[in-house]
Amino acid sequence: MTVDQMNQISTSQNGGPEILPLGRDGWLVRFSLTPEPWAIAAVQKLHALGEAAALNGVTRVAPSLTSVLFSYDPACTDRAALRAKIVRILEGEDWHHATPEPAKRVWHVPVAFGGDHGPDLAEAASMTGLRPEHLIDEIVQTPLRVLAIGFAPGQPYLGLLPEVFDLPRMTALNPQVPQGAIALAVRQLVLFANASPTGWRQVARTAFRVFRPDSDMPLPLSAGDEMRLVPVSGAEMDGLLDSGDPTGGAKLEVRS
Numbered sequence: 704m705t706v707d708q709m710n711q712i713s714t715s716q717n718g719g720p721e722i723l724p725l726g727r728d729g730w731l732v733r734f735s736l737t738p739e740p741w742a743i744a745a746v747q748k749l750h751a752l753g754e755a756a757a758l759n760g761v762t763r764v765a766p767s768l769t770s771v772l773f774s775y776d777p778a779c780t781d782r783a784a785l786r787a788k789i790v791r792i793l794e795g796e797d798w799h800h801a802t803p804e805p806a807k808r809v810w811h812v813p814v815a816f817g818g819d820h821g822p823d824l825a826e827a828a829s830m831t832g833l834r835p836e837h838l839i840d841e842i843v844q845t846p847l848r849v850l851a852i853g854f855a856p857g858q859p860y861l862g863l864l865p866e867v868f869d870l871p872r873m874t875a876l877n878p879q880v881p882q883g884a885i886a887l888a889v890r891q892l893v894l895f896a897n898a899s900p901t902g903w904r905q906v907a908r909t910a911f912r913v914f915r916p917d918s919d920m921p922l923p924l925s926a927g928d929e930m931r932l933v934p935v936s937g938a939e940m941d942g943l944l945d946s947g948d949p950t951g952g953a954k955l956e957v958r959s
Contacts, residue, residue, distance in 0.1 A: 806929035815940035823904035910951030
Protein backbone atom coordinates (compact mmCIF):
# COMPACT_ATOMS: atom_id res chain seq x y z
CA MET A 704 0.00 0.00 0.00
CA THR A 705 1.36 3.43 -0.96
CA VAL A 706 1.72 6.36 1.41
CA ASP A 707 -1.01 8.20 -0.48
CA GLN A 708 -3.39 5.25 -0.03
CA MET A 709 -2.63 5.03 3.67
CA ASN A 710 -3.15 8.76 4.11
CA GLN A 711 -6.40 8.63 2.18
CA ILE A 712 -7.76 5.93 4.46
CA SER A 713 -6.69 7.82 7.57
CA THR A 714 -8.61 10.93 6.53
CA SER A 715 -11.74 9.21 5.23
CA GLN A 716 -12.42 6.96 8.22
CA ASN A 717 -15.34 7.89 10.50
CA GLY A 718 -16.99 9.84 7.70
CA GLY A 719 -14.28 12.50 7.52
CA PRO A 720 -13.07 14.16 4.32
CA GLU A 721 -10.99 12.29 1.78
CA ILE A 722 -7.87 13.82 0.24
CA LEU A 723 -7.54 12.45 -3.27
CA PRO A 724 -4.83 13.08 -5.89
CA LEU A 725 -6.15 14.74 -9.03
CA GLY A 726 -3.68 14.68 -11.91
CA ARG A 727 -0.14 15.86 -11.43
CA ASP A 728 -1.06 19.25 -10.00
CA GLY A 729 -4.07 18.88 -7.74
CA TRP A 730 -5.40 17.58 -4.43
CA LEU A 731 -9.16 17.10 -4.14
CA VAL A 732 -10.75 17.23 -0.68
CA ARG A 733 -14.05 15.38 -0.94
CA PHE A 734 -16.63 15.48 1.83
CA SER A 735 -19.41 13.42 0.30
CA LEU A 736 -20.51 11.68 -2.89
CA THR A 737 -23.87 13.45 -2.79
CA PRO A 738 -24.69 17.13 -2.07
CA GLU A 739 -25.79 16.70 1.53
CA PRO A 740 -26.39 20.03 3.31
CA TRP A 741 -23.56 19.40 5.81
CA ALA A 742 -21.12 18.67 2.97
CA ILE A 743 -22.09 21.85 1.11
CA ALA A 744 -21.50 23.87 4.30
CA ALA A 745 -18.17 22.11 4.87
CA VAL A 746 -17.07 22.94 1.32
CA GLN A 747 -17.86 26.62 1.84
CA LYS A 748 -15.85 26.72 5.06
CA LEU A 749 -12.84 24.86 3.65
CA HIS A 750 -12.84 27.05 0.55
CA ALA A 751 -12.63 30.17 2.74
CA LEU A 752 -9.95 28.64 4.98
CA GLY A 753 -7.95 27.44 1.99
CA GLU A 754 -7.94 30.85 0.35
CA ALA A 755 -7.06 32.59 3.62
CA ALA A 756 -4.14 30.21 4.18
CA ALA A 757 -2.46 31.42 0.93
CA LEU A 758 -0.54 28.15 0.66
CA ASN A 759 2.77 28.42 -1.18
CA GLY A 760 2.52 27.22 -4.77
CA VAL A 761 -1.27 26.88 -4.76
CA THR A 762 -2.67 28.51 -7.89
CA ARG A 763 -6.38 28.01 -7.24
CA VAL A 764 -8.78 26.88 -4.54
CA ALA A 765 -11.99 25.91 -6.33
CA PRO A 766 -15.15 24.49 -4.71
CA SER A 767 -17.78 22.21 -6.18
CA LEU A 768 -20.92 21.17 -4.30
CA THR A 769 -19.17 18.40 -2.36
CA SER A 770 -15.43 18.94 -2.75
CA VAL A 771 -12.65 21.52 -2.89
CA LEU A 772 -9.81 21.39 -5.42
CA PHE A 773 -6.37 22.69 -4.48
CA SER A 774 -4.48 23.23 -7.76
CA TYR A 775 -0.76 23.94 -7.48
CA ASP A 776 2.39 24.57 -9.48
CA PRO A 777 4.67 21.50 -9.11
CA ALA A 778 7.69 23.74 -9.71
CA CYS A 779 6.83 25.82 -6.63
CA THR A 780 5.77 23.30 -4.02
CA ASP A 781 6.29 19.68 -3.06
CA ARG A 782 3.24 17.45 -3.53
CA ALA A 783 3.55 15.66 -0.19
CA ALA A 784 4.32 18.87 1.69
CA LEU A 785 1.23 20.56 0.29
CA ARG A 786 -0.91 17.60 1.25
CA ALA A 787 0.40 17.82 4.81
CA LYS A 788 -0.61 21.49 4.94
CA ILE A 789 -4.12 20.62 3.74
CA VAL A 790 -4.34 17.98 6.47
CA ARG A 791 -3.44 20.61 9.07
CA ILE A 792 -6.26 22.84 7.82
CA LEU A 793 -8.69 19.94 8.11
CA GLU A 794 -7.58 18.82 11.56
CA GLY A 795 -9.59 19.79 14.59
CA GLU A 796 -12.78 20.71 12.72
CA ASP A 797 -16.14 19.00 13.08
CA TRP A 798 -16.94 19.08 9.38
CA HIS A 799 -20.40 17.56 9.86
CA HIS A 800 -21.36 20.71 11.77
CA ALA A 801 -19.34 23.27 9.83
CA THR A 802 -20.51 26.86 9.75
CA PRO A 803 -19.48 28.78 6.63
CA GLU A 804 -17.61 32.03 7.04
CA PRO A 805 -19.83 35.13 6.52
CA ALA A 806 -19.80 36.36 2.93
CA LYS A 807 -17.58 39.36 2.27
CA ARG A 808 -19.51 40.34 -0.86
CA VAL A 809 -23.31 40.50 -1.14
CA TRP A 810 -25.03 41.04 -4.48
CA HIS A 811 -28.53 42.55 -4.52
CA VAL A 812 -29.95 41.44 -7.87
CA PRO A 813 -33.30 42.53 -9.39
CA VAL A 814 -35.38 39.54 -10.46
CA ALA A 815 -38.84 39.15 -12.02
CA PHE A 816 -40.73 36.06 -10.85
CA GLY A 817 -43.48 34.28 -12.78
CA GLY A 818 -45.23 35.28 -15.98
CA ASP A 819 -43.10 35.25 -19.12
CA HIS A 820 -39.98 35.52 -16.97
CA GLY A 821 -40.82 32.52 -14.79
CA PRO A 822 -43.14 30.21 -16.74
CA ASP A 823 -42.65 27.27 -14.35
CA LEU A 824 -43.33 29.18 -11.13
CA ALA A 825 -46.89 27.89 -10.67
CA GLU A 826 -45.82 24.27 -11.18
CA ALA A 827 -42.93 24.64 -8.73
CA ALA A 828 -45.22 26.24 -6.16
CA SER A 829 -47.75 23.43 -6.53
CA MET A 830 -45.02 20.83 -5.96
CA THR A 831 -43.88 22.56 -2.77
CA GLY A 832 -47.43 23.04 -1.48
CA LEU A 833 -46.85 26.81 -1.27
CA ARG A 834 -48.80 29.60 -2.88
CA PRO A 835 -46.69 31.28 -5.60
CA GLU A 836 -46.37 34.47 -3.54
CA HIS A 837 -45.21 32.46 -0.53
CA LEU A 838 -42.68 30.58 -2.66
CA ILE A 839 -41.28 33.91 -3.82
CA ASP A 840 -41.11 35.19 -0.23
CA GLU A 841 -39.18 32.11 0.88
CA ILE A 842 -36.65 32.50 -1.94
CA VAL A 843 -36.03 36.23 -1.49
CA GLN A 844 -35.71 35.88 2.28
CA THR A 845 -33.03 33.19 1.92
CA PRO A 846 -29.42 34.47 1.89
CA LEU A 847 -28.21 32.47 -1.09
CA ARG A 848 -24.53 31.64 -1.45
CA VAL A 849 -22.62 31.01 -4.66
CA LEU A 850 -21.90 27.34 -3.93
CA ALA A 851 -20.01 26.65 -7.14
CA ILE A 852 -19.49 28.02 -10.64
CA GLY A 853 -19.65 25.67 -13.58
CA PHE A 854 -21.42 24.09 -16.56
CA ALA A 855 -20.93 27.38 -18.45
CA PRO A 856 -18.48 30.27 -17.83
CA GLY A 857 -19.49 32.23 -14.74
CA GLN A 858 -22.69 30.25 -14.16
CA PRO A 859 -23.48 30.01 -10.44
CA TYR A 860 -25.24 27.35 -8.40
CA LEU A 861 -27.02 29.17 -5.57
CA GLY A 862 -28.29 27.70 -2.31
CA LEU A 863 -29.26 26.19 -0.12
CA LEU A 864 -32.98 26.81 -0.08
CA PRO A 865 -35.24 25.37 2.66
CA GLU A 866 -36.07 21.64 2.48
CA VAL A 867 -39.46 22.28 0.89
CA PHE A 868 -37.54 23.23 -2.29
CA ASP A 869 -35.97 19.79 -2.65
CA LEU A 870 -37.71 19.29 -5.99
CA PRO A 871 -36.68 16.74 -8.62
CA ARG A 872 -35.66 17.78 -12.09
CA MET A 873 -38.32 17.72 -14.80
CA THR A 874 -38.99 14.41 -16.53
CA ALA A 875 -38.73 16.09 -19.95
CA LEU A 876 -36.01 18.49 -20.99
CA ASN A 877 -36.91 22.14 -21.51
CA PRO A 878 -35.31 22.76 -24.93
CA GLN A 879 -34.19 26.28 -23.99
CA VAL A 880 -34.33 28.89 -21.26
CA PRO A 881 -33.00 32.39 -21.99
CA GLN A 882 -29.86 34.05 -20.73
CA GLY A 883 -30.54 35.23 -17.19
CA ALA A 884 -33.12 32.53 -16.47
CA ILE A 885 -33.27 31.45 -12.83
CA ALA A 886 -34.22 27.80 -12.52
CA LEU A 887 -35.03 25.69 -9.48
CA ALA A 888 -34.30 22.09 -8.42
CA VAL A 889 -32.80 20.11 -5.51
CA ARG A 890 -32.81 23.08 -3.08
CA GLN A 891 -30.74 25.19 -5.47
CA LEU A 892 -31.13 27.87 -8.09
CA VAL A 893 -29.08 28.20 -11.26
CA LEU A 894 -28.66 31.57 -12.95
CA PHE A 895 -28.05 30.78 -16.60
CA ALA A 896 -25.11 32.49 -18.27
CA ASN A 897 -26.46 31.77 -21.74
CA ALA A 898 -29.57 30.41 -23.41
CA SER A 899 -29.54 26.70 -22.65
CA PRO A 900 -31.59 23.50 -22.42
CA THR A 901 -32.28 22.37 -18.86
CA GLY A 902 -34.23 19.96 -16.73
CA TRP A 903 -34.72 22.61 -14.02
CA ARG A 904 -37.89 24.71 -13.69
CA GLN A 905 -37.58 28.38 -14.68
CA VAL A 906 -39.19 30.46 -11.94
CA ALA A 907 -37.66 33.87 -12.66
CA ARG A 908 -35.29 35.91 -14.80
CA THR A 909 -32.69 38.62 -14.26
CA ALA A 910 -30.78 41.01 -16.52
CA PHE A 911 -27.63 40.49 -14.41
CA ARG A 912 -25.05 38.84 -16.65
CA VAL A 913 -22.73 36.38 -14.97
CA PHE A 914 -20.42 36.12 -18.00
CA ARG A 915 -19.13 39.32 -19.59
CA PRO A 916 -16.36 38.38 -22.04
CA ASP A 917 -15.75 41.99 -23.14
CA SER A 918 -15.44 43.32 -19.59
CA ASP A 919 -12.40 43.91 -17.39
CA MET A 920 -14.15 41.52 -14.98
CA PRO A 921 -15.64 38.80 -17.22
CA LEU A 922 -16.75 36.71 -14.22
CA PRO A 923 -18.26 39.07 -11.64
CA LEU A 924 -19.29 36.34 -9.19
CA SER A 925 -16.97 34.32 -6.99
CA ALA A 926 -17.67 31.18 -5.00
CA GLY A 927 -18.67 32.19 -1.49
CA ASP A 928 -20.43 35.39 -2.55
CA GLU A 929 -23.92 35.93 -1.18
CA MET A 930 -26.81 36.84 -3.45
CA ARG A 931 -30.09 38.45 -2.44
CA LEU A 932 -32.85 38.41 -5.04
CA VAL A 933 -34.86 41.63 -5.20
CA PRO A 934 -38.33 41.20 -6.80
CA VAL A 935 -39.30 43.61 -9.58
CA SER A 936 -42.25 43.64 -11.98
CA GLY A 937 -42.18 42.02 -15.38
CA ALA A 938 -42.28 45.46 -17.02
CA GLU A 939 -39.30 46.62 -14.96
CA MET A 940 -37.38 43.52 -16.00
CA ASP A 941 -38.22 44.15 -19.63
CA GLY A 942 -36.70 47.61 -19.24
CA LEU A 943 -33.54 46.26 -17.62
CA LEU A 944 -33.14 43.65 -20.36
CA ASP A 945 -33.68 46.26 -23.09
CA SER A 946 -31.12 48.63 -21.56
CA GLY A 947 -28.24 46.28 -22.34
CA ASP A 948 -26.58 47.09 -19.00
CA PRO A 949 -24.79 43.87 -17.94
CA THR A 950 -25.20 44.73 -14.25
CA GLY A 951 -28.98 44.42 -14.67
CA GLY A 952 -29.48 46.98 -11.91
CA ALA A 953 -27.58 44.86 -9.38
CA LYS A 954 -25.75 46.47 -6.47
CA LEU A 955 -22.69 45.05 -4.71
CA GLU A 956 -22.31 45.39 -0.95
CA VAL A 957 -18.78 44.78 0.36
CA ARG A 958 -18.50 43.82 4.01
CA SER A 959 -15.36 44.29 6.06
